[in-house]
Amino acid sequence: MRNATSRLLRAPALWLTGVVSVSALARAWISLGVPSPWVLPDELLYSDLARSIGDGGMPAVRGFQSLGWGVIYPALIAPSWRMFHDPYVAYHAALVVNALMMSLAAIPAYALARLFVSRGSSLWVAVLAILVPSLSYTGAALTENAFYPLFLVALLVVARAVRRPTLGAQLLALGVLGLLAMTRIQAVALLGAYAGGVMIYAWTTSARRSAYPRRFLPSMLVIVPAALAPVVVSTARGAGPLGWLGGRSSTFEGFHASEVPQWVAALAADLVLYVAVVPVLATAIVVPLGLSRRAADEVRLFAALAVPTLGAILLSIAIVSASFDVDGVGNLNERYVFHVVPLLFIGLALWIEQGRQRPRPWAVAAVGVACLATALLPVERLDYNAGLQALALLPLSLLSLTPAGTSLLVAAVTIACGAFWLTCGERTAGRLWILIAVWMVVLTLFTVESNRVSASKTAAAFDGEAATWVDNALPAGANVAVLWDENRGRRGLPDSFYFWLMVTEFFNRSVGNVYRLGPPTLYENVLPTRGVSVGPGRSILGADRRPIRAEFALVTCRTPIDGHVVASAPRGALQLVRVAGPIRLTNGPGCSREQP
Secondary structure, X not given: OHHHHHHHHHOHHHHHHHHHHHHHHHHHHHXXXXXXXXXXOHXXXXXXXXXXXXXXXXXEEOOEEOOOOOOHHHHHHHHHHHHOOOHHHHHHXXXXXXXXXXXXXXXXXXXXXXXXXXXXXXXXXXXXXXXXXXXXXXXXXXXXXXHHHHHHHHHHHHHHHHHOOOHHHHHHHHHHHHHHHHHOHHHHHHHHHHHHHHHHHXXXXXXXXXXXXXXXXXXXXXXXXXXXXHHHHHHHOOOOOOHHHHHHHHHHOOOOHHHHHHHHHHHHHHHHHHOOOHHHHHHHHHHHHHOOOOOOHHHHHHHHHHHHHHHHHHHHHHHHHOOOOEOOEOOOOHHHOHHHHHHHHHHHHHHHHOOOOOOOOHHHHXXXXXXXXXXXXXXXXXXXXXXXXXXXXXXXXXXXXXXXHHHHHHHHHHHHHHHHHHHOOOOOOHHHHHHHHHHHHHHHHHHHHXXXXXXXHXXXXXXXXXXXHHHHOOOOOOOEEEEEEHHHOOOOOOOHHHHHHHHHHHHOOOEEEEEEEOOOOOOOOOOOOEEEEXXXXXXXXXXXXXXXXXXXXXXXXXXXXXXXXEEEOHHHOEEEEEEEEEOEEOOOOOOOOOOO
């Protein structure tokens, strides 16, 4: 009986169940306290897609069908919008689903680690995989919640296919990669990583190296057409090679090739800081060993998986960073890179189990490069919106140090972690896991507080009122037209009134078509609007030159219209007006303030 109990307590399934349960409950508890969506327009985009799926239709945003933003995540949270009519309740139900999805990442993280290291080390990898501060994305309706666990599943099946390329293993790998691409188009980079892993593993295989790649002919017959078909079809239709990306094709309109190397370096340095240096140093030792034909199979397989995956993800996101500014400001885009962090944890575990080799001068040089790279990070230029885009930089951005002071602090932290790694022995190697876990928790605390502040700011759109204040003021079945005047918005910059409008639209099902006066909005490719114009008698005309008629209309105080105001947001920033006919502008100037 005692032996059976002991075996049960050592069972990985029991520990994984406990880890997932604790994480899911903790994340759900935090998410239930989120008062409002705070990552806008992203959360409105994905919730709109989920709502349309939950209503039994095709994915759509503001009534416009769209498949370019991925369907897997919206489909997973669609039941929340189907089950709960109150959008406030539906939103928080979706956040609870997020908490479970992200916490489940511990399972594929463990299974992936077991390809390379022991059960004990794999459990450490599983725990750290869900301690990463990026799990704070469970408090927002974002694709990260589905992409992270599915990304780890993809790495698992790809690694298995590379090791034993049976037809079944290849089909499974391609199927999971397809699902991942339907979650976020970023997954296309893993097709290249898959091919790269095959070539590296073939190179390090001592026997019959020429025969091994030929076994991947079924994969190549799928990957090559799948990669080329969208480009060929899009070009043939006259939309250009990137037209298949739909609204996302504009991401690459401002591409600057010369910036790609510096973004690769910045993203790599950020990863070093994100994981407290040690896993990167260990991986930097293990990978070269795995490129040798004399290395153990698990080390060679790890190198074949880690090198192309890290390279593909860093390069692809560097290209995005060199193409696209968020709100007119360069962003580090760490949120699109953190998925690879469990690979670095596995690298640390493998380094420990392979004897903690630290060949000099390579080990000392690795510490020096890591220290220099992180110290040279231009934090003051990259910390914009760090609570969302660059969590590793968040504590630094809050300290208000000079650039020189920030560099000295980062260098000190990096050197301390590197010195600990250089001097740890067999008895102290386990403390490396503790160091990383503590760092993950510290970053998480900063992130959770930052997100709380951000959500509180967006909740100001209904401060003191119910989030569903528009629905509450209407008779059953009523529909509200929105009139937004981009001519009065902040040209080329985010407009606070528009954020208030997004939050109000998010929580009120009665809000319908969004009509726009003036040029396209800053977020037109994400949240499409319907262009209108001013006609005779200051009436609002649609594209067909007919007056837009509505029973109720939602406007900002900057755009007064004829009718009776039946409800308003705090400080009268947004006004719900009973129109009962054509929408007409008044001659009044409206409010002139720039902030709600």
